[in-house]
Amino acid sequence: MKEKKSYSLSLANKKDFxxxxxxxxxxxxxxxxxxxIRPGVALTIRGLAEKLDVSSMPVREALRRLASxxxxxxxxxxxxxxxxxxPDKFKELYSLRILLETHAAELALPYISEKQVEHLIMLDKxxxxxxxxxxxxSGSLANQAFHRYIYKQNPVQVCMPMIESLWLQLGPFARVALSKIEKYYEYDRHQEALEAIQQRDSFALRRAIEADIRDGLSVFKNIDEIYHDLKSSE
Amino acid sequence: MKEKKSYSLSLANKKDFxxxxxxxxxxxxxxxxxxxIRPGVALTIRGLAEKLDVSSMPVREALRRLASxxxxxxxxxxxxxxxxxxPDKFKELYSLRILLETHAAELALPYISEKQVEHLIMLDKxxxxxxxxxxxxSGSLANQAFHRYIYKQNPVQVCMPMIESLWLQLGPFARVALSKIEKYYEYDRHQEALEAIQQRDSFALRRAIEADIRDGLSVFKNIDEIYHDLKSSE
DNA sequence: GTCAAGAATATGTGATCACAAAAATATTGG
DNA sequence: CCAATATTTTTGTGATCACATATTCTTGAC
Structure with missing residues (x-):
C-alpha cells in the first residue's frame, strides 16, 4: 500500500471530441x-484534472456519470x-449478463443482415x-465489440446501457483475476453464434451467447482467493 | 404548443439534504x-436553477445523472x-421489467423475514x-415501494439501479396514458406474491410478479394512439 | 513506543464568470 | 405577405474561487 497512483490513463484520442x-x-x-485504476484507491477530482490537464469541472461530471x-x-x-x-456480486453480474444479453441477442436477430454477419466475422478474427x-x-475489448455489434442491430435500444454497465462493473476485477491465470481456454462460441445467426435460429443464438458468457465465467475459478488477496492488501 | 412551463416541481422536502x-x-x-414534465419540451439549466433557487451547478449534475x-x-x-x-420501446421496457424483476424477486426471497412480510402487507394496503x-x-409510487421493498432484501444489489431506470423511463409516458383511462382494473397480484413469499415458493413468486407487471401493461391498450397524439401535438 | 488531540493540508461542493454556439427575434429583399 | 439573412438573446460549457469538511500530519502525554 501507499504507492503512487501510477495508472497511465491511456489518452489514445486527442481532445478533438x-x-x-x-x-x-x-x-x-x-x-x-x-x-x-486499482480498486479501493481514492480518485480525487483535482488529481485527475491535473493529470488530464483540464479543469475540475469535466472530471466532476464524468465521475458522477460513472457513479450512476x-x-x-x-x-x-x-x-x-x-x-x-x-464474489457473490461477481456471480450476480454474470447472471445478469446472461439474462440481458441472451434477451438482447434474440431481439436483435431479425435485424442482422448478411453484410453485418461479415462484419461480425471480422470482429471475431x-x-x-x-x-x-x-x-x-485488447481481447476482452474486442470481445465486447463483437457482442455490442450484435445487440446494437435492434433499433429499439433499451438493454445496451445496462449491459455496458455490467461490463464496466466487471472490468476492473476481471482484469485482476485474469492476470493471475496461466492458460486461457478459448472455446469458439462465437462461431456457434454466427451459425445460429445465419440460420435465423434464435434459440441456438441464445444458447451460444449464454455458453460464451459462461465460458468467460468458468475462467474465474479463483475469484474467492483473489477477492481475499485484494481485500487484505488494502 | 408554446405554453409556459407549468410543472410544479413538487419540492415536498426542504433543502436539508x-x-x-x-x-x-x-x-x-x-x-x-x-x-x-411534458415529453418533448426542452429543459434549460438556468430555467430549472432559477425555479429551484439554486445555482446552475447542481442542476447540471442532476441532469447529466438523469441522462445516464x-x-x-x-x-x-x-x-x-x-x-x-x-410503443415498441414501451413494450420492450415492460419486457425488461419482467425479466429483471422476476429475477430480483427470486433472489430476494430467501432474505425476506416474517417481520418484513408484515411491512409488505402494510405497503400493499x-x-x-x-x-x-x-x-x-400515489398509487404507482406506492406500487413501486412495494416492489422495491421486496427486491432490496437481497444483500447483493445489482439489479435495483436497472429496475429503477426502467421505472423512470416508463414514468412520464405511463402517466399520460393512464390519465386517459376511465376504469383501472385492479387484480390483486400482490396478494399472490405475499402468499408465495410466505410459502417460500420462488416459482410462484416469479409468476405473481410477472402477472402483476403484465396486468399493469394490459391497461395500456391504447398506447399507439396516445403516442400518435403526443407526437403530433409537439 | 502508542495513541489521542490539534494544526495544517487536501478535497468536494456550490457559486459566478467568460465564451462560443444555438435559438429566437428582427430585418431586409422579393 | 413570405422567405432568407442578420442581429440579439439565450444557453451549455469550461474555468476559477470561496468555503466547509474530511484527511493527513504533527505534536505531546502516558
Missing amino acids: NNINEWVYQTLRTSIMCGE ESAVDITDSRRVIVPLIS EVDASYSDGDIV | NNINEWVYQTLRTSIMCGE ESAVDITDSRRVIVPLIS EVDASYSDGDIV
Whole structure:
C-alpha cells in the first residue's frame, strides 16, 4: 500500500471530441474497464484534472456519470473509489449478463443482415488475434465489440446501457483475476453464434451467447482467493 | 404548443439534504417520474436553477445523472428533453421489467423475514388505498415501494439501479396514458406474491410478479394512439 | 513506543464568470 | 405577405474561487 497512483490513463484520442466532458468520461471509463485504476484507491477530482490537464469541472461530471453507472462508488465521505466487488456480486453480474444479453441477442436477430454477419466475422478474427497474442485487455475489448455489434442491430435500444454497465462493473476485477491465470481456454462460441445467426435460429443464438458468457465465467475459478488477496492488501 | 412551463416541481422536502445536488436530483427525478414534465419540451439549466433557487451547478449534475439513467435525452444540440418513447420501446421496457424483476424477486426471497412480510402487507394496503381514492400517481409510487421493498432484501444489489431506470423511463409516458383511462382494473397480484413469499415458493413468486407487471401493461391498450397524439401535438 | 488531540493540508461542493454556439427575434429583399 | 439573412438573446460549457469538511500530519502525554 501507499504507492503512487501510477495508472497511465491511456489518452489514445486527442481532445478533438465534441466536449472535453465526453473525452474525460471516455478516458476514465476505458481506464476503469481495463483495470488501470486499482480498486479501493481514492480518485480525487483535482488529481485527475491535473493529470488530464483540464479543469475540475469535466472530471466532476464524468465521475458522477460513472457513479450512476455503478462504475465507481462515492463513499459517505464523498470520496470516489473503484469498488472491489465481492464474489457473490461477481456471480450476480454474470447472471445478469446472461439474462440481458441472451434477451438482447434474440431481439436483435431479425435485424442482422448478411453484410453485418461479415462484419461480425471480422470482429471475431480480431478477438482471436488478440487472444493468441496473449493480449487479454485488447481481447476482452474486442470481445465486447463483437457482442455490442450484435445487440446494437435492434433499433429499439433499451438493454445496451445496462449491459455496458455490467461490463464496466466487471472490468476492473476481471482484469485482476485474469492476470493471475496461466492458460486461457478459448472455446469458439462465437462461431456457434454466427451459425445460429445465419440460420435465423434464435434459440441456438441464445444458447451460444449464454455458453460464451459462461465460458468467460468458468475462467474465474479463483475469484474467492483473489477477492481475499485484494481485500487484505488494502 | 408554446405554453409556459407549468410543472410544479413538487419540492415536498426542504433543502436539508446532504447535498443540494442530491435534492435537485430527487426533485427532478420525481417530477419526471410523475409526468409533471411534458415529453418533448426542452429543459434549460438556468430555467430549472432559477425555479429551484439554486445555482446552475447542481442542476447540471442532476441532469447529466438523469441522462445516464435514460430518464432524459441530450440532443445533438445539447438540449435536454424528456423523451417521448415509441410503443415498441414501451413494450420492450415492460419486457425488461419482467425479466429483471422476476429475477430480483427470486433472489430476494430467501432474505425476506416474517417481520418484513408484515411491512409488505402494510405497503400493499397503501397501494390499495391510493387506487381506491383514484390517485393514480400515489398509487404507482406506492406500487413501486412495494416492489422495491421486496427486491432490496437481497444483500447483493445489482439489479435495483436497472429496475429503477426502467421505472423512470416508463414514468412520464405511463402517466399520460393512464390519465386517459376511465376504469383501472385492479387484480390483486400482490396478494399472490405475499402468499408465495410466505410459502417460500420462488416459482410462484416469479409468476405473481410477472402477472402483476403484465396486468399493469394490459391497461395500456391504447398506447399507439396516445403516442400518435403526443407526437403530433409537439 | 502508542495513541489521542490539534494544526495544517487536501478535497468536494456550490457559486459566478467568460465564451462560443444555438435559438429566437428582427430585418431586409422579393 | 413570405422567405432568407442578420442581429440579439439565450444557453451549455469550461474555468476559477470561496468555503466547509474530511484527511493527513504533527505534536505531546502516558
